Amino acid sequence: MKAIRRFTVRTVLPGPLQPLGELARNLRWSWHPETRELFQSVDPEVWEATGGDPVRLLGAVPAERLADLASDRRFLRRLGAAAEELRDYLTGPRWYQTVQPAPDGDAAADRLPDAIAYFSPEFGITAALPQYSGGLGILAGDHLKAASDLGVPVIGVGLLYRHGYFRQTLSRDGWQQEHYPVLDPNELPVTVLRDEHGDPATVVVDLPGDRRLHARVRVAHVGRVPLLLLDSDIEENGATERDVTDRLYGGGSEHRLLQEMLLGIGGVRAVRRYCALTGHPEPEVFHTNEGHAGFLGLERIRELTEDRGLDFDAALEAVRAGTVFTTHTPVPAGIDRFDRDLIARHFGGDNALADGMPIERVLELGAETWPDGSPQLFNMAAMGLRLAQRANGVSRLHGSVSRQMFAGLWPGFDAAEVPITSITNGVHAPTWMAPEVGALGARELGQQRLEDAMVVGGHTRWDAVDDIPAETIWELRRTLRGRLVEEVRRRLRESWRQRGAGEAELGWTDTALDPDVLTIGFARRVPSYKRLTLMLRNPRRLQRLLLHPERPVQIVIAGKAHPADEGGKRLIQELVRFSDDPAVRHRIVFLPDYDMSLAQHLYWGCDVWLNNPLRPLEACGTSGMKAALNGALNLSILDGWWDEWYDGENGWAIPTSQGVGADGHPNTEYRDDVEATALYELVENQVTARFYARDPDGLPLRWIEMVRHTLATLGPKVLAARMVREYVTELYAPAARTQRALSAAGPDGDAYRAAVELAAWKARVRQAWPGVRVDHVETTGLGSTAELGSTLNVRVRVDLGELGPGDVDVQVMAGRVDSADRITEAVTTSLKPADRSDLEGRLLYEGPLTLDRTGAFGYTVRVLPSHPLLGSPTELGLVATPDDSVHVDDGDLR
Numbered sequence: 001m002k003a004i005r006r007f008t009v010r011t012v013l014p015g016p017l018q019p020l021g022e023l024a025r026n027l028r029w030s031w032h033p034e035t036r037e038l039f040q041s042v043d044p045e046v047w048e049a050t051g052g053d054p055v056r057l058l059g060a061v062p063a064e065r066l067a068d069l070a071s072d073r074r075f076l077r078r079l080g081a082a083a084e085e086l087r088d089y090l091t092g093p094r095w096y097q098t099v100q101p102a103p104d105g106d107a108a109a110d111r112l113p114d115a116i117a118y119f120s121p122e123f124g125i126t127a128a129l130p131q132y133s134g135g136l137g138i139l140a141g142d143h144l145k146a147a148s149d150l151g152v153p154v155i156g157v158g159l160l161y162r163h164g165y166f167r168q169t170l171s172r173d174g175w176q177q178e179h180y181p182v183l184d185p186n187e188l189p190v191t192v193l194r195d196e197h198g199d200p201a202t203v204v205v206d207l208p209g210d211r212r213l214h215a216r217v218r219v220a221h222v223g224r225v226p227l228l229l230l231d232s233d234i235e236e237n238g239a240t241e242r243d244v245t246d247r248l249y250g251g252g253s254e255h256r257l258l259q260e261m262l263l264g265i266g267g268v269r270a271v272r273r274y275c276a277l278t279g280h281p282e283p284e285v286f287h288t289n290e291g292h293a294g295f296l297g298l299e300r301i302r303e304l305t306e307d308r309g310l311d312f313d314a315a316l317e318a319v320r321a322g323t324v325f326t327t328h329t330p331v332p333a334g335i336d337r338f339d340r341d342l343i344a345r346h347f348g349g350d351n352a353l354a355d356g357m358p359i360e361r362v363l364e365l366g367a368e369t370w371p372d373g374s375p376q377l378f379n380m381a382a383m384g385l386r387l388a389q390r391a392n393g394v395s396r397l398h399g400s401v402s403r404q405m406f407a408g409l410w411p412g413f414d415a416a417e418v419p420i421t422s423i424t425n426g427v428h429a430p431t432w433m434a435p436e437v438g439a440l441g442a443r444e445l446g447q448q449r450l451e452d453a454m455v456v457g458g459h460t461r462w463d464a465v466d467d468i469p470a471e472t473i474w475e476l477r478r479t480l481r482g483r484l485v486e487e488v489r490r491r492l493r494e495s496w497r498q499r500g501a502g503e504a505e506l507g508w509t510d511t512a513l514d515p516d517v518l519t520i521g522f523a524r525r526v527p528s529y530k531r532l533t534l535m536l537r538n539p540r541r542l543q544r545l546l547l548h549p550e551r552p553v554q555i556v557i558a559g560k561a562h563p564a565d566e567g568g569k570r571l572i573q574e575l576v577r578f579s580d581d582p583a584v585r586h587r588i589v590f591l592p593d594y595d596m597s598l599a600q601h602l603y604w605g606c607d608v609w610l611n612n613p614l615r616p617l618e619a620c621g622t623s624g625m626k627a628a629l630n631g632a633l634n635l636s637i638l639d640g641w642w643d644e645w646y647d648g649e650n651g652w653a654i655p656t657s658q659g660v661g662a663d664g665h666p667n668t669e670y671r672d673d674v675e676a677t678a679l680y681e682l683v684e685n686q687v688t689a690r691f692y693a694r695d696p697d698g699l700p701l702r703w704i705e706m707v708r709h710t711l712a713t714l715g716p717k718v719l720a721a722r723m724v725r726e727y728v729t730e731l732y733a734p735a736a737r738t739q740r741a742l743s744a745a746g747p748d749g750d751a752y753r754a755a756v757e758l759a760a761w762k763a764r765v766r767q768a769w770p771g772v773r774v775d776h777v778e779t780t781g782l783g784s785t786a787e788l789g790s791t792l793n794v795r796v797r798v799d800l801g802e803l804g805p806g807d808v809d810v811q812v813m814a815g816r817v818d819s820a821d822r823i824t825e826a827v828t829t830s831l832k833p834a835d836r837s838d839l840e841g842r843l844l845y846e847g848p849l850t851l852d853r854t855g856a857f858g859y860t861v862r863v864l865p866s867h868p869l870l871g872s873p874t875e876l877g878l879v880a881t882p883d884d885s886v887h888v889d890d891g892d893l894r
């Protein structure tokens, strides 16, 4: 019989055990091994059965056991210590507090942001809160955790999906099956945000046709960081609206739009409610992790137009100043776009967010104004970039790819000048480091120094790895590999039972994999650019590697294909079929249901982490960083983070092919062949050779040296702590400063004075710009030859039309030139206005230009708008350069 109603009956903890509730409600347990050990000791069997989930553990432990514990003095002592440790963690000063300028000092205006709101469509905090599909969500989770460790006052904002992302199993013939278990919020580590009256706080977003979308705000506590999750599955909603937060990345485009409206608009409203109800400081900076939450900017414009009486342009300036946008995809097809009509329906007419927000202005923000852009589409990344004064990609290479990809938004500028910087992703060490690695670190360094090294970051401390004896490192790697092998066998049996195998067929799984064989891990989502099956390019050759008599390898693979991606599912099936073959199934395994808990086992136990994306489509990639933190060596295409930090000693680089076949045409088959062959050769000749080269004591000394080098040099770099600190100093702090400058009141108490002025200035400059011209350029001071080190004087005559010298910057831009006369690696220098103007009132600018490199050298001059509150001189996309008719006089120079 089916129940007509479902309740969750909550456990009442006996008084002395109340702190267990506190510990369970704060997700800090997910990166704090001591707290997990405490929960495990409550009831090891139930702990195991719940997959290590404290909330479910407390709901399932028999009352007698709790009664016993309530009088177990030893347990209570440990419990008291753990609860106190958590309280210290939550309230004590941390890194952010130590770098904060004193409130009354000279630097008070430079104080760091009071709070930062961080929006993301998914958050991967722990397998017990399955609200993520892959790297984007895990990164968001790691960002919150590192922010918490550093004391950065972040508020996370996301959605609570009733089914999360799907769970994956396999059919008998290796086809991906998707399951959507219902997640009962009462069984999740979240609490309901309540209003002054103790009722659940809700937010509402208006939809076209007089529909309203309500959402309850649930809060997950990620250490010090509150994560607000909006849940639309509540009685106030009609059936369609209830389903808005049904699942992650499911449904059609309208469904996705409603999710993004809830996340962006509802999210800002949730933040306001949360701050009002709890006294948390209001965010000064809003950071959107990918474009999905971009509507948060529109909601903040609405606030300023409706509540503060600003016009659209002034509001836009104020909002942009405090917004940071991080782009994550170098694949144009991966960008989130909607039909303009759909946007017009949801943000126009009766459903306009505010009177002062005409639909044309909204549509302009997402317009694809570049040459091959689509006039029908609204592009969320374009809106993200227009609504954020500061933007970044997630590795150095990805920053450069993003500047090219979005260059169309800044016509007139070279890609190198597109105002998108980069901050390379990092991973949260306490989450991803095996407890055994942490324990060894604590033994070698001391607990406090280890925490400092992992939480605050610092190179010197990681060098201590060099002092750890080789056999200790090797023993640790053996232990971790052995644990992985056990876990693989367990999961393999489970998967085969699920695929319909009887017990009698499963004997072989007891000896699948070998704890002494070189173990390669490969796990990721399955979009085609990640090339799940590259290793199958030559199946016979792969088989030979697996079955090599002296130097075998074993491979563990996992990954989910998006439910709508039939191609991805076929790749999985190909791999599963290969690994089902009795000839190799003890050496290659595909494990279903890649999630954070499986991921941890893989990163801990693998010797080599493989990644073979199509360069440059992997924006950063973080799984290899997590593996490196456990002493695994990376074997990867030079893409994303590996392009930046591969140093020849910390792993191997798979060479990339230009993808041009013998006939000179791009050919992906050819490219895959070349890169797969390179991969086989590396494994065969270098990786296995080094792993199996043993000294008389059985130690692979050169391998261990690479492990040490990896830990010592990559350890401090791959940290999410390093990443979050960079976000604070390079993006959040400057954003807060500009935001404050723009929102400050003028002398008459008129708030947002500078925003109003900046908007008016921009309008004036835009309008007057067609009148700005470079009239005449001349250089003097050089003989007949240009020699290294000589300096010439550049003099430029400009006509500024209705603008004045204070509105512009006149620059000379110089550098090496390529065969098409394009300046590369340009250096720009501002010229100074000369005291006099010419007879017709045109202004003269001049300055020195030093010839500081040999070879083909060139220069040009240009005029840019200039204002102290611009984020970058390219911000307006305006530039005036000499046209062909301009007179250039270089004297005798040839």
Ligand SMILES: *Cc1c(COP(=O)(O)O)cnc(C)c1O
Pocket: 133, 134, 135, 136, 138, 523, 524, 525, 594, 595, 596, 599, 620, 621, 622, 623, 624, 626
């Ligand atoms: C780290 C992680 C990812 C992202 O890995 P990439 O290397 O960026 O592909 C995806 N899923 C899980 C479960 C992870 O832990």
